[in-house]
Amino acid sequence: MPTDSAPTPLNTTTCDLAIVGAGAAGLFASIWAGLTDPSISIIAVDGARKIGAKILVAGGGRCNVTHAAVSETAYYGSSRNSIRNVLRQFPVEKTVEFFASRGVTLKAEPTGKLFPTTDDAHTILDALLAAVKTSRVRLLNPWRVTGVEHSGSDFLIARDTAFDHVPGDPAFIRARRLILATGGKALPRTGSDGLGYSFAKALGHTLTPQIVPALVPLTLQQNGQQSHPLVTLSGLALPCTLEVRGGTNKRLAAFTNDTLLTHFGLSGPGPLDISRSLQAAQATDAGAALYINFLPGYLTDDLDQMLATGAGTSVGNFVSDLSRRKPPREPLELAEGVTGLCDLPERLIRVLCAMANIEPSMPCHALTRDSRKALSRTLTDLKLPISGTRGFTFAEVTAGGIPLSEIQLATMESRVRPGLHLCGEILDVDGRIGGYNFQWAWASGFVAGKSAAMALGQQSAT
Numbered sequence: 001m002p003t004d005s006a007p008t009p010l011n012t013t014t015c016d017l018a019i020v021g022a023g024a025a026g027l028f029a030s031i032w033a034g035l036t037d038p039s040i041s042i043i044a045v046d047g048a049r050k051i052g053a054k055i056l057v058a059g060g061g062r063c064n065v066t067h068a069a070v071s072e073t074a075y076y077g078s079s080r081n082s083i084r085n086v087l088r089q090f091p092v093e094k095t096v097e098f099f100a101s102r103g104v105t106l107k108a109e110p111t112g113k114l115f116p117t118t119d120d121a122h123t124i125l126d127a128l129l130a131a132v133k134t135s136r137v138r139l140l141n142p143w144r145v146t147g148v149e150h151s152g153s154d155f156l157i158a159r160d161t162a163f164d165h166v167p168g169d170p171a172f173i174r175a176r177r178l179i180l181a182t183g184g185k186a187l188p189r190t191g192s193d194g195l196g197y198s199f200a201k202a203l204g205h206t207l208t209p210q211i212v213p214a215l216v217p218l219t220l221q222q223n224g225q226q227s228h229p230l231v232t233l234s235g236l237a238l239p240c241t242l243e244v245r246g247g248t249n250k251r252l253a254a255f256t257n258d259t260l261l262t263h264f265g266l267s268g269p270g271p272l273d274i275s276r277s278l279q280a281a282q283a284t285d286a287g288a289a290l291y292i293n294f295l296p297g298y299l300t301d302d303l304d305q306m307l308a309t310g311a312g313t314s315v316g317n318f319v320s321d322l323s324r325r326k327p328p329r330e331p332l333e334l335a336e337g338v339t340g341l342c343d344l345p346e347r348l349i350r351v352l353c354a355m356a357n358i359e360p361s362m363p364c365h366a367l368t369r370d371s372r373k374a375l376s377r378t379l380t381d382l383k384l385p386i387s388g389t390r391g392f393t394f395a396e397v398t399a400g401g402i403p404l405s406e407i408q409l410a411t412m413e414s415r416v417r418p419g420l421h422l423c424g425e426i427l428d429v430d431g432r433i434g435g436y437n438f439q440w441a442w443a444s445g446f447v448a449g450k451s452a453a454m455a456l457g458q459q460s461a462t
């Protein structure tokens with residue numbers, strides 16, 4: 001039980017370990033703390049009326065739990081060595097084993113993503129909540145935290161009294177150890193609105209200079225009243241190569257994956273994945289830009305030469321026929337399981353031809369050298385005037401947070417505030433699309449929960 005070295009406000013409950021935030025990381029930390037030492041008292045709190053909203057919306061309601069091949073190269077933020085250090089303490093096999101032991105079988109799709117065989121995120125949330133119960137964790141919600149302080153040798157956690165709560169629930173929690181798992185700022189309506197950062201700061205932590213949405217749809221600039229021609233193709237999805245290049249034209253990142261054209265710009269796995277690199281590049285290089293190749297595996301020169309041999313075939317038919325050919329090169333960073341390369345629908349060909357000022361019915365031999373070049377460039381290397389992102393409201397994850405350099409990676413304990421552990425998205429780690437973000441939540445939550453419980457056991461023994 002907590003030591004009573006500082007005055008305790010009325011309506012305070014005490015416990016050995018408090019966990020603030022019961023999303024993926026907080027739930028996992030709770031479970032593993034309870035499994036590690038069943039004798040400690042654990043309270044997990046969350047401001048949300050319903051626990052697990054983000055788990056339920058993940059992977060389009062199917063919950064992409066993890067990825068078959070997780071390595072630090074799929075992550076950004078703090079150093080990759082540090083990220084690897086945490087990931088290897090709870091590898092993918094352990095995630096699969098954990099869910100299997102709770103009766104949930106995971107299946108790998110051709111993309112490498114792992115989902116529950118039920119294709120229903122409820123299966124995952126139900127398994128986690130059942131495990132929380134087995135671990136004898138007291139879960140309080142809605143219980144929105146308004147402040148956290150280090151009081152004496154304990155942590156005092158205050159509930160937001162202006163916010164909903166269950167009548168009879170305490171207003172304060174005093175705990176010997178604290179795990180902060182309040183997530184980032186992505187999808188704030190689920191309860192992750194960034195307030196958790198202020199708790200970490202109050203306890204002595206710093207934040208990265210930039211905290212921005214990642215895995216986020218991109219918006220295309222309007223030209224006056226005129227919207228970008230691609231937004232007229234809203235609803236069209238096809239595999240494309242997206243490339244971020246710096247002002248010197250150096251390639252900084254590239255992915256070939258499914259791209260969805262929308263009424264505001266671009267969404268789907270390819271644009272979400274590249275959004276991180278684009279924002280990072282544009283933060284330091286005003287000339288950095290995004291380029292799209294609708295014919296992955298074709299360079300501009302490849303297409304230019306092929307069009308020159310197109311003779312009397314119409315430009316539209318010629319481009320459309322490319323779908324029956326194998327691309328001359330391996331597409332850049334082709335995502336696993338992506339099919340339908342170069343299969344361009346007619347309405348896209350029409351719009352792209354119009355952008356290059358070419359009539360699709362025109363025979364290839366009638367193209368001037370310049371118009372051939374313009375068309376080849378539009379199809380394979382089109383610079384996109386990205387005006388920004390759709391922001392945290394539509395983002396899947398947060399880039400930035402508390403740097404891992406402030407954390408002891410073997411325990412996820414704070415280097416600046418002993419007794420405090422941190423896990424999940426509140427930290428400066430964000431992964432690519434494909435289950436990597438949950439794997440980070442599981443791994444860091446496991447380490448934080450287990451280590452906090454072990455430390456409490458050792459403290460009690462001394």
Ligand SMILES: Cc1cc2nc3c(=O)[nH]c(=O)nc-3n(C[C@H](O)[C@H](O)[C@H](O)COP(=O)(O)OP(=O)(O)OC[C@H]3O[C@@H](n4cnc5c(N)ncnc54)[C@H](O)[C@@H]3O)c2cc1C
Pocket residue numbers: 020021022023024025026045046047048052054055057058059060063064065066143144145146181182183184186187190191192193194195196395396397423424425426434435436437438439441
């Ligand atoms: C639409 C969408 C789809 C996604 N799909 C996938 C996917 O398929 N695969 C994948 O790997 N990742 C996916 N992600 C990312 C993944 O969901 C997150 O990286 C992961 O949930 C982060 O876990 P976390 O526990 O650190 O944070 P969160 O899940 O954000 O949980 C933080 C919790 O803290 C609580 N909290 C915050 N502040 C307070 C406070 N002041 N008081 C009390 N409680 C508080 C919140 O209510 C919340 O429950 C998706 C994200 C979104 C938004």
